Amino acid sequence: MAFRKSKIVECAVTAPSFFWLTLLFVIPTIIVFAIAFKPADPYGGVGGGWTLHTILTLSNPNYPAIIWRTIWISIITTLFCVVLGIPTGYCLARVSARWRHILLVLIVVPFWTSFLVRVFAWKVLLHPDGFLKRMLVALDVLRPDSLLLYNDNAVLLVMVYTYLPFAILPIYAATEKFDFHLIEAARDLGATRFQTLFKVFLPGIQRGLITAFLVVFIPALGSYVIPDIVGGLSSEMIGNKIAQRTFVDRHLPHASALSALLTLAVLVPLIAIFGMQKRKSKEPPTLIETA
Amino acid sequence: MAEFLRFEEITKTFGDLRAVDNVSLSVNKGEFFSLLGPSGCGKTTLLRLTAGFEQPDSGRIYLNGQDITNLPPHKRKVNTIFQNYALFPHLSVWENIAFGLRVAKRPMREIKDEVARMLSLIQMTEQAQKKPAQLSGGQKQRVAIARALINKPQVLLLDEPLAALDLKLRQRMLIELDLIHDEVGITFLYVTHDQGEAMSLSDRIAVMHLGKIEQIGAPAQLYEAPRNSFVAAFIGDTNFFEGRVAGKASGDYSKLNIEGFPDVLCFNDKQINEGELVYLSVRPEKFRVSRDKPEGNGLHNVVPGRVEDVVYLGTHTKYWVRVQDYRISVYQQHSRFLLDEKTIRWNDDVWVSWHADDGFMLEYYSESDEKLMELPPEGVGSLSAPPEGRTEEA
């Protein structure tokens, strides 16, 4: 009997995805942690036995700097995305349905195009011989010898560009559910604009803000392509190091140790927020909005 | 009449909640039977058990002599009208109605004929190709009825079918439902929280509360002779007075002691013993307020009070009269006779009177009172039928 809530049906519909993800997601993650304690063999593979050597090399002064940069670039990216996402989400929630549809499509469509193409487009735009640089120099905003590309600022700019829609959508979804009479009520009760924003509106769209934080900060921590293409040698993030150890040096244990570190860094905010929300409601944060 | 649908000691729990608690009940063939009660009383669960969407923890369900307790929904000869109609949004009106015959793999000719017949019954032949989203609430309702009836069910289950309609439409559908019931002659099991619907449609009503049946009877029986204070309060409005049986008066009447009141006479059909605590229940329309003390004929109770509120409602006027600790609600019709009198106003001193037959004593009710929770014995109808003498009053 299919729609009676029987255990057999539950198992039948749960098993395929459950086993697939266990085999190709959970077990590989465990392997990452395991291989971090393995030595490398000279042929680019994984040697036998166990060692702490790889983990210990992480304290090499080079790494803390990279880890620190990864964290602050991710934090600043997230801050920019959320701060820009709030007025945009507000605007989307307040305009007429017709305009909302048009604006949403306009916001989403660029991000249906290839991610690499978008990063490349910025590389072209910011290129020393590129359009933007020439224009800014012509307008006397920039000196001709200044560099737009291959530095931390370029990485930040492209990261904000890439992750902004992921912040806008959950903030918009939360704002749309917000009861705007509360703002009128707050103003009516004597709150200033500033107070209304911080005491009524932002707490009201809290769920959206948390989701926005989650879906920007965590992927940002794992950025690899953006610093690789528009960043300089001094703007490497953990992702670049993982790729470098994997493809250039072929030192898999080293790459594993870094991945394990990154996994932990990602799980901490994730579990913290899930724990926080579990107490409030059972509903998961809205991750996918179908426009 | 033969019993047709029978529930035997049905219990259904959801976690800690006893949604249906040891209910036994029989519905007769062709009857329009209602399950009435506040939300959460178990009426919908009982309906879903009948349809086969839920399985009872214990107890059996029989339909026309056959034990259907373990049959899956699609093998039961019952069909359901869902509260929100549950029309298939991706199918047209025609396809919705044809659904049952199609899954039964009936020949196309027969399906066409039957659907056409149903469409004309609900007067929606024109709308056959429309999708449910294009229909009004009343039309959806009619499609839901046709879709269920085309399978020729032995019992039609209706789950608050009018709840989603606005008042005007509800009144019209009420009449249509009644007509359809008369026309097809099948058994209707109707779930509602609206006593008005249940009273106007049903042959018999089972009033449910907290998973148990409080009383089963014809609408007039429930109104005029409720078995307990829950039924009295749930069906219609009533005033409750707390009192103690003081002693026998003449005939079947007892004297009642209510704090601050002169001795009150009340018909004692339940043979409640002297000294017991009881509730006296009197419906608002059974009272009469007047400026002058009415002349009693020995069976009239008369108490002095003061008007605290007057609400003019067109068809009648509602008074709130303070008598000692009680605020009595009174509905009084306007008549030439009363218009000639000086209108009763706020803060006037008045006399409140009612006939001893119009009050009924109810056993003192408390949650733990198991006696009241007991099911009525078989042949409920005759037992709680109003005794002679009570029906004669105008």
Added chain:
Amino acid sequence: MRHSRIPLFTTLAIIFVFYLPIMVLVVNSFNDSRFGGNWGGFTLKWYARLLEEQQIWEAVWNTLLIAVGATLVSMVLGTAAGFALHRFQSRLQRLHFALIYTPLVIPDILMGMSLLLLFVALNVELGLMTIFLAHVTFCISYVAMVILARFQDFDFSVIEAAQDLGANWWGATWRVLLPLLAPGIAAGGLLAFTLSLDDFVISFFVAGPGSTTLPIRIYSMIKHGYPPLINALSTILLLVTFAAVTLSQHLSRSYQKK
């Protein structure tokens, strides 16, 4: 009350910035000069050159092959998962949900790295097959979430109605559940398809010789290649994307009308 204009201006500015690099790219693909700084006259020569690049068309074929396969498999697995998550509230489903949700937020590079290590550990030869397996892994989660969202306003009483009218579980699934879920399954499939087409990081980690996908090809062109060719290729991809978006919008609108 006076409404602030800041939100509107911010939104319009953001939309402008969203399109700026893309526009420059498109314009440059018709630019005769090699770098985009100055206009060297209109040309289609980069497109002509692109047609001769055999490797690109091979990569396109690989990409489509993987995307179609991964979409179909993840549609089936993801729909079942979404149904399970919505219909059952057990401890198993809470674990299941965590399993489905985590891949959505975990950075690509971690998934790529861990899958690479799995395939290395199991001695699986890297190639189209490993990319396909990796793509299904992340697509399941997206499809499941879309289906789960669709279920939020799905009224299960229609399923009961179908059974009530005599349909057995197969009939109810086939005649009612699947037709009603179809738009959600299609939306999930579309999402999976675009994600698979676009994935670079994970594919890059689990790709082997001869299994170059289009994003991997574009990446190596960006790193080592010739910018004008990428401009032209990007413009074609943009056109395809916009056509797909328009078509899907059109389809969903005509579906709603019906």
